[in-house]
Amino acid sequence: MQVTLKILRFDPGKNAKPEWHTYQVEAEPTDRVLDLLHKVKWEQDGTLAFRRSCGHGICGSDAMLINGRNRLACKTLVKDLGSVITVEPIRGLPVEKDLVVDMEPFFAAYRAVKPYLINEEPPPARERLQSPEERERYDQGTKCILCASCTTSCPVFWVNGTYLGPAAIVQAHRFLFDSRDRGKRERFKALGSASGVWRCRTAYNCTEACPREIPVTQLIEEVKRAILFDRF
Template sequence: MSTPTLDKHSAALDAAENTASHAIKVTFRIRRFNPEVSEEASWQDFELDIDPKERVLDALHKIKWEQDGTLTFRRSCAHGICGSDAMRINGKNRLACKTLIKDINPQKPITVEAIKGLTVLKDLVVDMEPFFQAYRDVMPFLITKGNEPTRERLQTAEDRERFDDTTKCILCAACTSSCPVFWNDGQYFGPAAIVNAHRFIFDSRDEGGEQRLEILNDKDGVWRCRTTFNCTDACPRGIEVTKAIQEVKRALITRRF
């Protein structure tokens, strides 16, 4: 009866050895900031042996758990759904949980820093309140008039397809914090808020489109967009952000949506 147990144990050891043999030495250069220690941010290097098929989030966990417990960052689901671990990796906004080490040239130091345009609270954690305030300001919920319905509000597949792309937003702020206009003026609503307004403006069941368009017609609304496509490039969900913003601009001019 003991033989199968030994075989399983041996197989587990072999698997562990194979995993270890695939590890390479990688340097992570992380921009650190702790307001309780210094008013200035600084870069700190961490070297670790890790399988290049692992994710950047795995490397950050390894650093925090094995080298420096003070390293601070956000993460939750670790599967690209919650959007909480957006950061700048090698100068580009990405989700740490979706970025494989092998895809970002591990032969050179991998730089990791907080997303831009929002106040850094500590290390890789930023104050998301301005971002979420812009989201709240565009009224990201279904608005209807009249009495409460007695049956489901039906919608055709074609009507649903009209705004399908913008339903994918996970509010990670990767698009908004990649926008040069947002960097220079934090009052700008930003791409994510406009994307979420788009999702309801073009919903056939919604009756608040005119209100949202007026909100986005403000000086800090859609007209601030300079169509640099940074937002579309940064979106980890593949949303055509710039296209959505252009459609909102067109709706403002034509009042057809």
């Protein structure tokens, strides 16, 4: 089938503003959007810039705004979109070129919640044991691939740029609800600040955007509860 692929392109050396470029691509209904981007880059215009690594929905490199929704280009099939497909860079982060954005603000928020196990107690002789139920408690958060689909779909994140964003809060949730972790007070400093969880207005964009089907908004609410019950 013939697909009209519209890409919002931006070359900082040439353009002042991003502009739409349209490409005609021959595609199978079972092709992924990533395959279409490859066809454009390899056969029509080699200057097209986008990120991709594994191509199988695990590395989290190719999150894009496809037909108005944040999705992974490698997990989105042409047959689910139709014959006209629009592709834009994810929003709220500075565009470097075409579909490549500067991820540094996203990772700064990720670092702020200290996404690693904090436990100063001396480790037991073998390992810190955990029951299957305790492991299950934070299972949703472990699915995150840091693709930024959720954070860049969040209207609060778009505006002032100081909000930690859903992804960082999901990562915090993964450690806050880990029975082996002792670092909640350190994480609450970032999470409870004016740029933390209280900026969430439960718009649910993040939950809809997540390609890993994590119930993001629910996890954010659980972190709010954890902070509330820690204080009162």
